Amino acid sequence: MEHYxxxxxxxxxxxxxSSVRGSFETHKVSNISSEMSFLEMFDVLNEQLIEEGKEPIxxxxxxxxxxxxxxxxxxxxxxxxxxxxxTTCQLHMRAFKDxxxxxxxxxxxxxxxxxxxxxxxxxxxxxxxxxxGFVSVNTGNAQDGNNIPIEKEKADQAxxxxxxxxxxxxxAACKNSSAMLFVSAKVSHLxxxxxxxxxxxxxxxxxxxxxxxEGFGACTNTGACEAVCPKExxxxxxxxLNKEYLxxxxxxxx
Amino acid sequence: xxxxxxxxxxxxxxxxxxKGHVKLVNPANKRKLEVIxxxxxxxxxxxxxxxxxxGYRVKAYCFQDSPRRAHSIAAxxxxxxxxxxxxxxxxxxxxxxxxxxxxxxxxxxxxxxxLAEVSVNIIDQCVAQGVPFAREYGGLLNNRSFGGTQVKxxxxxxxxxxxQLLIGAYQALERQVALGNVTMYTRHEMLDVVIIxxxxxxxxxxNLVTGELERHFGHTVLLCTGGYGNVFYLSTNAMxxxxxxxxxxxxxxxxxxxxxxxxxxxxxxxxxxxxxxKLTLMSESLRNDGRIWVPKKKDDNRKANDIPEDERDYYLExxxxxxxxxxxxxxxxxxxxxxxxxxxGVGTTKQAVYLDFKYNLINKYGRTxxxxxxxxxxxxxxxxxxxxxxxKEEYGNLFDMYEKITGENPxxxxxxxxxxxxxxxxxxxxxxxxxxxxxxxYALGECNFSDHGANRLGASALMQGLADGYFVIPxxxxxxxxxxxxxxxxxxxxxxxxxxxxxxxxxxxxLMSIKGRQSVESLHKRLGRIMWEKCGMARNxxxxxxxIEEIRALKKEFWSDVRIPGEINEMNPELDKANRVADxxxxxxLMCMDALNRAESCGGHFREESQTEDGEALRHDDQFMxxxxxxxxxxxxxxxxxxxxxxxxxxxxxxxxx
Numbered sequence: 025m026e027h028y029x030x031x032x033x034x035x036x037x038x039x040x041x042s043s044v045r046g047s048f049e050t051h052k053v054s055n056i057s058s059e060m061s062f063l064e065m066f067d068v069l070n071e072q073l074i075e076e077g078k079e080p081i082x083x084x085x086x087x088x089x090x091x092x093x094x095x096x097x098x099x100x101x102x103x104x105x106x107x108x109x110x111t112t113c114q115l116h117m118r119a120f121k122d123x124x125x126x127x128x129x130x131x132x133x134x135x136x137x138x139x140x141x142x143x144x145x146x147x148x149x150x151x152x153x154x155x156x157g158f159v160s161v162n163t164g165n166a167q168d169g170n171n172i173p174i175e176k177e178k179a180d181q182a183x184x185x186x187x188x189x190x191x192x193x194x195x196a197a198c199k200n201s202s203a204m205l206f207v208s209a210k211v212s213h214l215x216x217x218x219x220x221x222x223x224x225x226x227x228x229x230x231x232x233x234x235x236x237x238e239g240f241g242a243c244t245n246t247g248a249c250e251a252v253c254p255k256e257x258x259x260x261x262x263x264x265l266n267k268e269y270l271x272x273x274x275x276x277x278x
Numbered sequence: 279x280x281x282x283x284x285x286x287x288x289x290x291x292x293x294x295x296x297k298g299h300v301k302l303v304n305p306a307n308k309r310k311l312e313v314i315x316x317x318x319x320x321x322x323x324x325x326x327x328x329x330x331x332x333g334y335r336v337k338a339y340c341f342q343d344s345p346r347r348a349h350s351i352a353a354x355x356x357x358x359x360x361x362x363x364x365x366x367x368x369x370x371x372x373x374x375x376x377x378x379x380x381x382x383x384x385x386x387x388x389x390x391x392x393l394a395e396v397s398v399n400i401i402d403q404c405v406a407q408g409v410p411f412a413r414e415y416g417g418l419l420n421n422r423s424f425g426g427t428q429v430k431x432x433x434x435x436x437x438x439x440x441x442q443l444l445i446g447a448y449q450a451l452e453r454q455v456a457l458g459n460v461t462m463y464t465r466h467e468m469l470d471v472v473i474i475x476x477x478x479x480x481x482x483x484x485n486l487v488t489g490e491l492e493r494h495f496g497h498t499v500l501l502c503t504g505g506y507g508n509v510f511y512l513s514t515n516a517m518x519x520x521x522x523x524x525x526x527x528x529x530x531x532x533x534x535x536x537x538x539x540x541x542x543x544x545x546x547x548x549x550x551x552x553x554x555x556k557l558t559l560m561s562e563s564l565r566n567d568g569r570i571w572v573p574k575k576k577d578d579n580r581k582a583n584d585i586p587e588d589e590r591d592y593y594l595e596x597x598x599x600x601x602x603x604x605x606x607x608x609x610x611x612x613x614x615x616x617x618x619x620x621x622x623g624v625g626t627t628k629q630a631v632y633l634d635f636k637y638n639l640i641n642k643y644g645r646t647x648x649x650x651x652x653x654x655x656x657x658x659x660x661x662x663x664x665x666x667x668x669x670k671e672e673y674g675n676l677f678d679m680y681e682k683i684t685g686e687n688p689x690x691x692x693x694x695x696x697x698x699x700x701x702x703x704x705x706x707x708x709x710x711x712x713x714x715x716x717x718x719x720y721a722l723g724e725c726n727f728s729d730h731g732a733n734r735l736g737a738s739a740l741m742q743g744l745a746d747g748y749f750v751i752p753x754x755x756x757x758x759x760x761x762x763x764x765x766x767x768x769x770x771x772x773x774x775x776x777x778x779x780x781x782x783x784x785x786x787x788x789l790m791s792i793k794g795r796q797s798v799e800s801l802h803k804r805l806g807r808i809m810w811e812k813c814g815m816a817r818n819x820x821x822x823x824x825x826i827e828e829i830r831a832l833k834k835e836f837w838s839d840v841r842i843p844g845e846i847n848e849m850n851p852e853l854d855k856a857n858r859v860a861d862x863x864x865x866x867x868l869m870c871m872d873a874l875n876r877a878e879s880c881g882g883h884f885r886e887e888s889q890t891e892d893g894e895a896l897r898h899d900d901q902f903m904x905x906x907x908x909x910x911x912x913x914x915x916x917x918x919x920x921x922x923x924x925x926x927x928x929x930x931x932x933x934x935x936x
Contacts, residue, residue: 027626027685041848059550061683067555067799074797074852079843082851084343086516088556090679091441092347107682114682139487140849147464150344154456158449159408163328163748166402170363173417183410183435186442190346219408 027058030122034069036081037129042137042145048127062105062115063088063095083142090114090254093189096196097142098129103193103252111191111254131192133201135239146192148238149206155234156227157210159219178216185212187255194249194257200241205249207235208265209257215268225272232269280533280907280921283709284388289927290370293392296710297753301760308333311759312767314481314496316468316523318345320440320740321723322502323447324747330454332752334759337494338451338460339483341467341518341854346448349504349516350743353440354561356422356432357740359397364421368429370394375928376427377738380606381703381731382881382897383930384536384905386923388710389728396749397741401433403748407446411435424562424736432737437561437675443740447747466492467854468523469782471499471530471719474774478719482778484786486854489847491779493770497762498718498755501527502747505702505724507540509862509869510814511806513699514546514559520858521865524706524725532714533907533919535707535727537865538873541734541882542815544610546698547683548630552803557698558683560633560676562736565603567642567669568633568693570594570614572622582624582632582692593617600936608733608882608895611697615815618696625694634692639665697815701739703730703882704872707907707921711754712746715907718758722746727905732881789856790846794839798856801836805829805863813870818886822874829867830914836863868908868916875918878902892936899930 031054039046053069060068063085070080086094095112099105105115120126128142136144174182186209194205211228214220220227243262250259285292303311311334315326318340326338340348360373373394378385401419405411411433412420421430435442454460465486472480478499483492506521507513528534545560571590578585594613595602605613614631617623624630644661647668653660666689670677677688684694706714706721708728713720723743730738812825836859844850879888879895880902888896905921 057551057553059685060553061555064553064555068553071797071799074841074843077843080852082849086342086347086518087349087352088517089352089514089558091352091438092342092349092516094342094347110682114679116682116685118685143849146343150346150452150455150462150464153449153452158453159406160453161403161406161450162331163324163403163450163752164399166399166406169361169401169405169411170418172405174413175417176413176415179410179413179417182408183412183442186410186435186445187438189441190344213410214408217408217410219406 028122029055029057030117030120030124032056032120032123033125035125035127036142038081038141039138041140046138056117058116058118060117061088061113062097062099062117063113065117081142082140085113088113091189093191096131096144096191096193098131098196100127103131103196104254109254109256111189131196133195133240135201135203136192136195144192146190148240149190149192149203151238152203152207152231152234153210156223156230157214159214160223161219172218174217182213182216185209185216185257185261188257189255191254193252193254195240197248197252198241199246199248200244202243202249203235203238203240204243204262204265205253205257205259207231208261211268212261212264215264224268225276228265228268228272229276280707280715280919281709282386282921283711284386285710289387289391292388293395300753300757303756303760303763305333307763309335311335311762312337312496313755314494314499315339315502316481316500317348317502317504317725318448318451319348319350319502319504319723320444320447320743321725321747322500323348323444323451324744325500325502325722325751326460327447327450327454328748328752329755330451330457330459333459336454336460337463337496339463339466339468339481341465341486343464345451345462345464346445348444349519350444350740351441352516353740354437354559355424355563356434356439356737357400357443357744358424358431358735358737359401359433359741360394360431361398361401363419364430366429368431372429373397373431377729377735378731378928380733380735382733382895382933383731383899383925383928384539384880384923385729385731387925387927392750393729393742393745396745399749400741400744404443404446404744407450409435409442409446411442422563427735440740443744447744468526469857470526470778472774472778473530473716474768474772477717479768480770480775482775482782484854487849489845489850491782493775493779495768495770497759497765498720500720500722500751501706501725502722503725505705506862506865507699507702509805509866510699510809511803512549512554512557512810514543514557515699517556520861522858522861524721525861525865527706527714527716527719527721529910531716531910532719532721533707533909534704534868535905535907536704536732536872537869537906537908538813538876538883539703539732539881540699541607541701541703542611542697543700544607544614544697545633545695546700547680548625548694548696549627551627558679559698559700560680560693560695562607564633564673564676565610567638568603568635569637570603570610570631570633572617572624572631576621582634591622598936606733608884612815612884614697630694630696632692633695635669635688636692639669643668701734703727703732703734707905711757712751713754713758720751720755722751732883786846786853786857789840789853789860790842792838792840792842794841796835796839797841798852798859801832801840802855802859802862805832805859805866808832809866809869813866813873816884816886817873819874819877822870825870826867826874829863829870833863833867836860867914871916872906872908875906876902895933897932
């Protein structure tokens with residue numbers, strides 16, 4: 025692969041903390057190698073800012089392998105940037121060319137308040153899991169793993185749903201800031217498996233109730249979430265969630 | 279001095295006997311006891327969930343925004359368990375034996391046997407939680423095979439096994455949060471451990487959002503804070519992975535075990551330039567089908583595909599005809615370094631070798647497929663097309679990841695790979711109960727030194743983390759806490775908390791007041807370079823002595839010239855990083871001292887002075903059959919304590935791969 029260097033203009037959201045208003049700040053970076061990752065380009069910018077005696081830009085990141093779900097930049101109007109099925113940390117500078125202007129914002133959703141610059145608080149996702157995103161089995165109670173045979177197709181579907189990394193791109197992409205793709209991925213993962221069956225009904229009702237309580241919006245099936253999901257979680261999961269919800273709500277006496 | 283508390287009796291009965299006689303805490307008393315757990319990876323999350331279920335009042339801490347982000351999530355390959363579902367002769371004893379041998383006979387027999395015993399329970403527990411392991415068409419669990427073993431005992435979930443196991447433990451943890459048994463503190467970093475009357479009684483941590491220092495009391499403190507590979511700056515660890523919690527414990531009296539034992543993984547995507555922030559692993563399984571080579575000519579700038587067959591040096595096949603490309607990790611890594619150092623490296627930086635799939639793609643998969651489909655005398659084009667389809671099914675996601683990072687299509691051109699720091703076998707010294715040399719202070723998972731000796735086998739890190747958290751600590755912790763039921767919670771206004779917080783606060787103030795010229799990142803990079811050059815894949819006496827001097831000088835430079843922007847009482851990631859790098863610098867010095875002391879080669883630790891005629895690692899069991907447990911005495915001052923290793927069941931031998 026031929027590589028090249030480029031000069032770029034960055035318009036980055038700066039915000040001191042959650043209680044003040046933020047604004048865009050423009051910075052120039054030069055000699056950015058096409059081999060760098062997007063976050064490494066930010067590392068260069070931050071070193072430059074420190075050198076100039078300014079505060080570096082705060083952003084969430086950790087594994088830089090596309091699996092921890094921590095990175096969360098809204099790049100040129102798209103969560104995680106232009107590449108399909110890719111997290112910000114796996115986006116590389118080959119995606120851009122010399123002279124480009126790149127606009128970088130945090131996730132924007134009421135349920136994800138900005139903590140600083142590009143960092144947001146996604147604790148709402150943890151609370152949704154607390155509401156029912158688990159199988160109630162204590163350590164030590166398990167029977168032999170092979171006593172529960174699972175149809176391969178079902179197991180594969182459950183795995184595909186469980187691949188969700190909880191990054192919140194689905195919420196950031198949705199015009200209503202709905203968390204339906206995230207919630208449906210967990211509901212589907214556990215509903216597809218026999219282990220999840222006993223709590224099937226309470227799980228879906230409780231998780232949806234918590235989602236509403238957190239201030240996420242409603243789903244209107246535009247599919248923007250699926251289009252930006254770095255793990256390609258399918259919209260089919262939302263259909264399954266709706267079915268599970270109807271089944272549970274119809275017989276619920278709560 | 280060092281009492282490893284290994285129970286008496288035959289090896290295979292030790293753990294059962296222990297469990298049968300260990301002290302218990304009744305349910306009413308458990309509710310009065312507070313347990314602090316730092317870190318929420320596989321070890322921490324599983325421990326927090328299990329102890330919460332038992333009724334202890336648990337407080338768990340992580341520096342990430344959610345416990346689900348911990349770096350256990352990035353493990354690809356799988357988790358070992360002695361289930362023998364494949365009927366291929368596996369057993370608890372074989373898993374135990376492979377692990378001890380893989381560790382080049384520097385691990386404790388009793389711990390490793392316990393690990394092998396509980397491995398089977400881990401799989402059952404994870405299945406019950408709904409972890410979507412790979413399955414056969416009959417609906418039963420599937421296995422794959424991994425390095426250093428002759429059986430198929432590795433359970434997996436595609437290339438995301440760590441993620442699925444961590445999410446399982448995370449869900450169990452969040453369930454306990456919902457039930458009120460666990461209180462979760464995210465974006466919190468532990469900056470000191472509080473010791474009162476010789477026992478660990480709490481921690482000081484920094485709220486990373488507000489910058490405030492907080493005091494937290496616990497009857498006991500569990501460190502589940504992972505490994506310290508980031509001392510090398512570049513590693514496959516997450517950016518935030520650090521040694522700080524373990525290092526603070528070390529400075530408060532916990533011995534550090536075998537700090538120099540580092541695993542360097544041979545197949546990672548190479549460094550492309552100075553901007554590089556981390557390295558990405560390509561699973562060990564790729565070496566099954568890839569052939570490793572470099573050009574025979576020095577500084578050959580031709581493209582890989584333009585170099586004819588007879589001008590390629592398949593150096594692993596040349597040097598190790600019996601094992602070829604499937605030699606163990608440490609051997610493969612050293613051989614790649616040797617070729618690159620000699621000037622045969624490839625790519626822009628010349629610090630890479632080729633991992634080439636073409637031969638097996640055509641000959642192994644292409645021809646097999648052609649045979650299956652009844653195509654006689656297939657031409658090259660057909661073979662390549664058929665082979666690609668199979669390779670895509672086997673390794674598709676890894677090939678995609680490689681292409682995203684490098685921009686090259688590994689189906690067309692060979693992958694470029696180079697070794698990278700991946701795991702640290704060393705860690706806080708713990709006894710059989712996972713307690714450090716400080717009473718009431720425990721270390722679980724990669725944070726401790728205990729089970730992998732001088733080299734860890736693939737798919738064993740996940741096994742150890744979950745074994746410690748789900749199945750070991752719930753028993754061993756009770757043995758300590760049973761004597762603590764009368765201890766009332768100590769108010770955090772106690773002078774020990776006061777002093778510890780003061781010390782942390784002073785250090786932060788000192789760091790912020792330096793206002794020097796160099797960024798934390800640039801100093802960390804320089805530490806990494808020293809460590810990689812002189813305490814990396816190959817070490818020698820002179821280099822290590824130089825490294826110690828260089829690190830001491832770097833430490834002075836750090837403390838007089840580091841520049842940290844921002845304020846103390848706010849979110850300040852640069853300050854957090856500075857706190858971590860300051861500790862890495864001190865650890866680096868100890869690692870070099872340990873490597874200098876251990877004048878033998880074993881597993882991942884290769885001392886150039888100690889090799890066989892053929893350049894292989896040479897152990898000296900007569901002098902070094904011990905665990906180095908370093909005791910902190912003061913600045914740049916450590917005392918070496920030795921825990922002798924007694925092999926009662928296995929007889930140590932020399933490894934050979936020719």
